[in-house]
Amino acid sequence: MKAYSEMTKNERLAELAVQKQLYQKEKAAGHALNMTRGKPDATQLNLSMDMLQQNPYDLIYTRRGTDVRNYGELAGTDEAKELFAEVLGLKPENIFMGGQSSLSLMYDMMIKALVLGVYGGSKPWGQQGPLKFLCPAPGYDRHFRICEEFGIEMISIPMTPQGPDMDMVRQYAESDPSVKGIWCVPKYSNPQGYTYSDETVEAFAALKPAADDFRIFWDNAYYVHGFREKDDPLANIFDLCKKYGSEDMVYEFMSTSKVTFAGAGVAVFAASENNIEFLTKQMSVQTLGYDKINQLRHVRYFKSAAGLKKHMKKQADYLRPKFDCALAAMENGFGGLGIGEWTKPNGGYFISFDGLPGTAKRTVQLCAEAGVALTPAGAAFPYGLDPEDKNIRIAPSYPTTEQLYQSINIFCICEKIAALEVLTAE
Amino acid sequence: MKAYSEMTKNERLAELAVQKQLYQKEKAAGHALNMTRGKPDATQLNLSMDMLQQNPYDLIYTRRGTDVRNYGELAGTDEAKELFAEVLGLKPENIFMGGQSSLSLMYDMMIKALVLGVYGGSKPWGQQGPLKFLCPAPGYDRHFRICEEFGIEMISIPMTPQGPDMDMVRQYAESDPSVKGIWCVPKYSNPQGYTYSDETVEAFAALKPAADDFRIFWDNAYYVHGFREKDDPLANIFDLCKKYGSEDMVYEFMSTSKVTFAGAGVAVFAASENNIEFLTKQMSVQTLGYDKINQLRHVRYFKSAAGLKKHMKKQADYLRPKFDCALAAMENGFGGLGIGEWTKPNGGYFISFDGLPGTAKRTVQLCAEAGVALTPAGAAFPYGLDPEDKNIRIAPSYPTTEQLYQSINIFCICEKIAALEVLTAE
Numbered sequence: 001m002k003a004y005s006e007m008t009k010n011e012r013l014a015e016l017a018v019q020k021q022l023y024q025k026e027k028a029a030g031h032a033l034n035m036t037r038g039k040p041d042a043t044q045l046n047l048s049m050d051m052l053q054q055n056p057y058d059l060i061y062t063r064r065g066t067d068v069r070n071y072g073e074l075a076g077t078d079e080a081k082e083l084f085a086e087v088l089g090l091k092p093e094n095i096f097m098g099g100q101s102s103l104s105l106m107y108d109m110m111i112k113a114l115v116l117g118v119y120g121g122s123k124p125w126g127q128q129g130p131l132k133f134l135c136p137a138p139g140y141d142r143h144f145r146i147c148e149e150f151g152i153e154m155i156s157i158p159m160t161p162q163g164p165d166m167d168m169v170r171q172y173a174e175s176d177p178s179v180k181g182i183w184c185v186p187k188y189s190n191p192q193g194y195t196y197s198d199e200t201v202e203a204f205a206a207l208k209p210a211a212d213d214f215r216i217f218w219d220n221a222y223y224v225h226g227f228r229e230k231d232d233p234l235a236n237i238f239d240l241c242k243k244y245g246s247e248d249m250v251y252e253f254m255s256t257s258k259v260t261f262a263g264a265g266v267a268v269f270a271a272s273e274n275n276i277e278f279l280t281k282q283m284s285v286q287t288l289g290y291d292k293i294n295q296l297r298h299v300r301y302f303k304s305a306a307g308l309k310k311h312m313k314k315q316a317d318y319l320r321p322k323f324d325c326a327l328a329a330m331e332n333g334f335g336g337l338g339i340g341e342w343t344k345p346n347g348g349y350f351i352s353f354d355g356l357p358g359t360a361k362r363t364v365q366l367c368a369e370a371g372v373a374l375t376p377a378g379a380a381f382p383y384g385l386d387p388e389d390k391n392i393r394i395a396p397s398y399p400t401t402e403q404l405y406q407s408i409n410i411f412c413i414c415e416k417i418a419a420l421e422v423l424t425a426e
Numbered sequence: 427m428k429a430y431s432e433m434t435k436n437e438r439l440a441e442l443a444v445q446k447q448l449y450q451k452e453k454a455a456g457h458a459l460n461m462t463r464g465k466p467d468a469t470q471l472n473l474s475m476d477m478l479q480q481n482p483y484d485l486i487y488t489r490r491g492t493d494v495r496n497y498g499e500l501a502g503t504d505e506a507k508e509l510f511a512e513v514l515g516l517k518p519e520n521i522f523m524g525g526q527s528s529l530s531l532m533y534d535m536m537i538k539a540l541v542l543g544v545y546g547g548s549k550p551w552g553q554q555g556p557l558k559f560l561c562p563a564p565g566y567d568r569h570f571r572i573c574e575e576f577g578i579e580m581i582s583i584p585m586t587p588q589g590p591d592m593d594m595v596r597q598y599a600e601s602d603p604s605v606k607g608i609w610c611v612p613k614y615s616n617p618q619g620y621t622y623s624d625e626t627v628e629a630f631a632a633l634k635p636a637a638d639d640f641r642i643f644w645d646n647a648y649y650v651h652g653f654r655e656k657d658d659p660l661a662n663i664f665d666l667c668k669k670y671g672s673e674d675m676v677y678e679f680m681s682t683s684k685v686t687f688a689g690a691g692v693a694v695f696a697a698s699e700n701n702i703e704f705l706t707k708q709m710s711v712q713t714l715g716y717d718k719i720n721q722l723r724h725v726r727y728f729k730s731a732a733g734l735k736k737h738m739k740k741q742a743d744y745l746r747p748k749f750d751c752a753l754a755a756m757e758n759g760f761g762g763l764g765i766g767e768w769t770k771p772n773g774g775y776f777i778s779f780d781g782l783p784g785t786a787k788r789t790v791q792l793c794a795e796a797g798v799a800l801t802p803a804g805a806a807f808p809y810g811l812d813p814e815d816k817n818i819r820i821a822p823s824y825p826t827t828e829q830l831y832q833s834i835n836i837f838c839i840c841e842k843i844a845a846l847e848v849l850t851a852e
Contacts, residue, residue, distance in 0.1 A: 037497065039496055042493055042496075048495075049482055052482035052719075056475055056479060059478075068690070069687040069688065069690060070465055070466065070471060070688045071465055071688045071689050072689075099525065100525075101713045101714065101716075103712070103714060104713040107712040108712075111537055111538075112537075114541055115537055115540055115552070115576065146712075149542070149708075257497075261495040261496075262714070263496070263713075263714055263718060264495060264717040264718060264719040285568075286529070286530050286533040286534075287533070288527065288529060288689055290527075291526050291720070293478075294690065294717070294720075
C-alpha cells in the first residue's frame with residue numbers, strides 16, 4: 001500500500017471508508033481486550049511457583065542464625081543483600097531490602113526527603129519553597145504522579161534512544177537549586193525500551209547539581225528483563241560516580257515484582273554507604289523490619305545472580321513471542337504507510353508508539369469504543385499532557401498471544417482512521 | 427522479711443551487704459540474658475508454621491477470581507478485609523490491608539497527615555506551625571519516637587488502670603488546635619497491660635477537639651492477645667463514635683506480628699469509610715498494592731475470627747506460664763518489702779514495674795553489668811524521660827522460663843540494691 005502522505009485526498013477518503021468498515025466489524029464483535037498495564041500474566045507467574053513450594057522449615061534461619069520469622073535485621077538479611085548486590089554489581093553494604101514494592105520505596109524516599117531531608121542536605125526539601133523535578137518523557141506515569149501528589153513542578157526532558165537529553169538535564173540541574181532530582185528508568189525504559197548509553201550514564205555521574213541535596217532516582221525496574229539473545233549493556237552508575245565523587249547523588253531501585261510475583265516479591269534500595277546509613281537510621285523509626293521470610297524464600301530459590309538470570313531466561317522465552325507477535329502485527333498494519341513509528345526493544349514490558357501528531361487521544365478513544373483498553377493517551381508525560389498528542393504505550397505482556405494480535409489489529413485500524421481524519425482535514 | 431521502710435539504718439546496711447554479695451555471685455556467673463523487647467520466641471513462632479505449609483496452588487485465586495500473585499486490589503482482598511472486619515467488629519469497607527507492619531502504617535499515616543493532610547482537615551498538619559501530640563505514659567516507646575522524628579511536641583498524660591486521664595486529654599485536645607492527636611494502646615496496654623474502661627472509650631468517642639483534623643491513633647496491637655481465662659473486655663470505639671458522629675476521628679491499627687510471624691504477618695488499618703476512601707486515593711500514588719499472597723495465606727489458614735481466636739488460645743497457653751513465672755519470681759523477690767509495685771495483666775506482652783523514685787536507671791545499669799539486658803529506664807516516656815525515674819518495662823515473652831526466672835531474680839536483687847542505696851542515703 002501507498003504511504004498515506006502520497007495519496008490524493010480521494011484515495012485517503014476511500015481508505016478511510018475501508019478502515020471504518022473494518023472498524024465497525026470489530027466494534028460489533030464485542031471485544032473485551034486490555035493492553036493498559038505492564039502486568040505479567042498467569043502463566044508467567046506460574047514460572048515462580050516452585051519458590052513457594054520450598055519447605056518452610058528450610059526458611060527459618062539465616063546463615064548467621066537469625067530467625068527470619070521474628071523482628072530484627074532492619075536493612076535485610078545478609079543473604080538477600082548479598083544476592084542483590086551481586087545482581088546489581090555492588091557491595092552488600094550498598095543494599096537496603098525495603099518491602100515488596102519499589103514504587104512504595106520511591107514514594108517513601110521522596111516524602112522522607114520532603115519532611116526529613118536527605119544525607120548531606122542542609123534542610124528538608126519541604127522547607128525550601130517550590131521544588132522542581134526533571135522528568136524524561138515519555139516516561140513512567142507513576143513516577144510523575146508522585147511529583148504531582150507532592151506539588152513538585154515537573155520539567156519534561158526529551159528522550160532519545162541513548163537516554164534523556166543530557167544537555168538539557170545539565171542545564172536545569174546545574175543552574176537551579178530548586179531542581180531536586182530526576183526520574184530515570186535507565187534500562188529498557190518505560191515506555192520505549194531504550195537503554196541509556198555509556199555516555200549518558202557517565203554524564204549523570206558527572207552532574208554537578210546546583211542543589212546540594214539533588215537525587216537521581218535510578219529506577220532499574222527492568223535491569224534483568226532482557227528477552228532477546230542480545231541484552232542491552234548498561235554501565236554501572238556507581239562505578240562511574242566513584243570517578244566523580246558523586247556516589248551520594250544516586251538512589252537505585254529494583255524489585256522482583258516482574259521476576260517472581262507482582263506486589264509479593266522483594267524490593268531493593270541501593271545507594272552509597274552514607275545514604276544507606278542515613279536511611280537505616282530513619283527507617284528504625286518507621287518499622288522493625290520488612291518481611292524476611294519472603295527475603296529468604298527468594299534467596300534460597302535463586303541462590304545466586306546466575307540463578308536469578310537463569311530464571312529470567314524462562315520469563316524471556318515466554319515474553320519474547322508476545323513482543324514478536326505485537327511487532328509483527330504492527331509491521332503488518334502500518335508497514336509503508338508512514339503514519340507511525342514504534343520502538344523495537346530487547347527487553348522490558350512496553351513498546352512506545354508515536355503516530356501522527358494529533359492522533360493519540362482519538363486512537364485510544366476509538367480503541368476503547370471497540371473494546372480494546374489502552375493506557376490513556378498522554379499518560380507517559382508529566383501532568384498527562386503529550387504536547388504533540390501522538391504517543392501511545394503498548395503493553396503486550398498481559399493478553400494472550402491471540403488477544404494481543406487481535407488488539408494490535410484493532411489498534412492499527414483505529415490509528416489509521418485517526419491519521420486519515422487528520423490528513424483529510426488538512 | 428520486714429519492709430525496707432521499717433528497717434533501721436543498720437538493718438538496711440546489713441541487707442544491702444547481703445544483696446551486694448548475691449549480686450557479685452550473679453555477676454561472676456557471666457549471664458547473657460535479655461528482657462528488652464516484646465518478641466515472640468521460636469517455639470511460639472512454630473505455632474504458625476502450618477500456615478506456611480499450605481499448598482501454594484490453593485493460594486492463587488480470591489473468591490472473586492483475582493490472581494493474588496499479580497498487581498491490583500490496592501485495599502486488600504475481600505477475604506482479608508472480611509476476616510479482620512469480623513475480628514474487630516467492623517464492616518469490610520472499614521478495612522485497608524496495609525503491608526506487614528502496623529508501626530509502618532502508623533508512621534505512614536503520620537507523615538501523610540504532615541505533608542498531605544487528613545480527611546476533612548483544612549490543610550496539611552505540616553503547614554500549621556508547631557504541633558503537639560498527647561502521649562499516655564508510660565506508653566509504647568516507638569510511638570513516641572515517631573513524634574520525636576517529626577518534631578511534634580509530646581505531652582505526657584498519666585495512665586491509670588482505666589486508661590489515660592481523660593480530664594487531662596479533654597483539657598488539651600479541646601482547647602488547643604495545635605494538638606493533633608493521641609497515641610493509645612487500648613487493650614493490654616504497652617507496658618502496663620491495662621485495658622481502657624467503657625467510660626474511657628466513650629470519653630474518647632465524645633471528644634470535641636479544637637483541631638478539625640485531630641486523630642486518635644488507636645493501636646489495638648494486643649486486641650486478641652489475652653492469655654487468661656478472663657479476657658478484658660474492650661468497648662468498640664467505632665460503635666460509640668456513631669453516637670457522637672465522631673467516626674472520622676479514629677485510626678485503628680492492628681497486625682498479626684504477634685499472631686503469626688513478627689514482621690512477616692499482615693497489618694490492618696481500620697477507619698471510617700471517609701478515611702478509608704481518602705487513604706485509598708493517597709495510596710494509589712504510593713503502591714500498586716501490598717502482598718496479597720500473604721493475605722490469602724492468613725485468611726485460608728484462620729478461616730474466620732473464631733479460627734484466629736482458637737489459634738490465639740495456643741499462643742495464650744504458651745505465654746501464660748511465662749507471665750506466671752515472672753510474676754511469681756517478682757512476688758518472691760519483692761513481697762512485703764514495700765519497694766515496688768507491678769501490674770498483673772491478663773494479656774499483652776509486658777509487665778510494668780514501678781520501684782521507689784530514683785531507682786530505675788540504677789537498676790537497669792546494675793542488671794546490664796550482671797548480664798541482664800532490660801529496656802532502657804525511661805523508654806516508656808516521651809523523650810525517654812521518666813520524671814520519677816521509677817518505671818521499668820519487663821518483657822517476659824522471649825526468654826525461656828528458666829532464663830526468665832534467673833533474669834527476674836537478678837532484677838530483684840538489683841532493684842533491692844538501688845532501693846537500699848536510696849533509702850540509706852536519706
